[in-house]
Amino acid sequence: AVKARIMDADKLRRALTRIAHEILERNRGTENLVLIGIRRRGVPLAERLQKLIEEIEGVKVPLGILDITLYRDDLTTLSVQPVIHRTEIPFNISGKKVVLVDDVLFTGRTVRAALDALIDLGRPQNIQLAVIIDRGHRELPIRADYVGKNVPTSRKEEIAVQLEEIDGVDQVLITEL
Ligand code: 5GP
Numbered sequence: 750a751v752k753a754r755i756m757d758a759d760k761l762r763r764a765l766t767r768i769a770h771e772i773l774e775r776n777r778g779t780e781n782l783v784l785i786g787i788r789r790r791g792v793p794l795a796e797r798l799q800k801l802i803e804e805i806e807g808v809k810v811p812l813g814i815l816d817i818t819l820y821r822d823d824l825t826t827l828s829v830q831p832v833i834h835r836t837e838i839p840f841n842i843s844g845k846k847v848v849l850v851d852d853v854l855f856t857g858r859t860v861r862a863a864l865d866a867l868i869d870l871g872r873p874q875n876i877q878l879a880v881i882i883d884r885g886h887r888e889l890p891i892r893a894d895y896v897g898k899n900v901p902t903s904r905k906e907e908i909a910v911q912l913e914e915i916d917g918v919d920q921v922l923i924t925e926l
C-alpha cells in the first residue's frame with residue numbers, strides 16, 4: 750500500500766538538476782569525470798545526470814553500467830550476498846573521478862560490492878556516490894556525497910522510485926506491505 754508520495758516529476762527533476770550542479774562544483778568541471786549507473790534504476794538516473802551536465806558544461810561525460818543484485822543465499826545465515834552480474838564500463842577508470850549513481854541507499858551493501866568491482870577494474874582518483882533517496886539503516890560505514898532527499902524509513906517500509914524510462918511515470922512513493 751502507498752503511504753505517501755514524497756516526490757513528483759518536478760521535485761525529481763529539480764533534485765537531479767541540483768545534484769548535477771553539485772557534482773560540477775565539487776569536481777570543478779568535467780575533467781576526468783565519469784558516471785557509473787547501478788542497474789536497474791541507477792542507469793536512467795545516470796543518463797539524466799549525463800544530459801544535465803552536458804546542458805550545463807557542453808561536455809558529454811562517459812557513462813558505464815554496473816549490474817549488482819543482493820540475494821539471501823541461505824535462510825540459516827540470513828546473510829545478504831551481493832552478486833556482480835555484468836559490468837559495461839567501456840573505458841579506463843584509472844585516474845578518473847567516478848560518480849556512482851543509484852536510486853536508493855539502504856544498508857550500503859550494494860555500494861560496497863560496487864566499490865570492490867570498480868577497484869578490480871583500475872585505480873580511480875576517487876569514487877563518489879549519488880542517490881535519489883537515502884532511507885537510512887546503514888550496516889556499513891558508507892555515505893552518499895549527493896542526495897536527492899533523506900527519507901527516514903522503518904524497516905517495514907519501502908521506497909518506490911518510479912522513472913519514466915522504466916515505469917512510465919516520474920515519482921517517489923513510500924510503501925508498506
Ligand atoms: P543496500 O545495498 O544499500 O541495502 O540497498 C540498496 C540497493 O537496493 C539499491 O540498489 C536499491 O535499488 C535497492 N533498495 C534497497 N532498499 C530499497 C527501497 O526501499 N526501494 C528501492 N526502490 N530500492 C531499494
Ligand code: MG
Pocket residue numbers: 787788789790851
Ligand atoms: Mg538496485
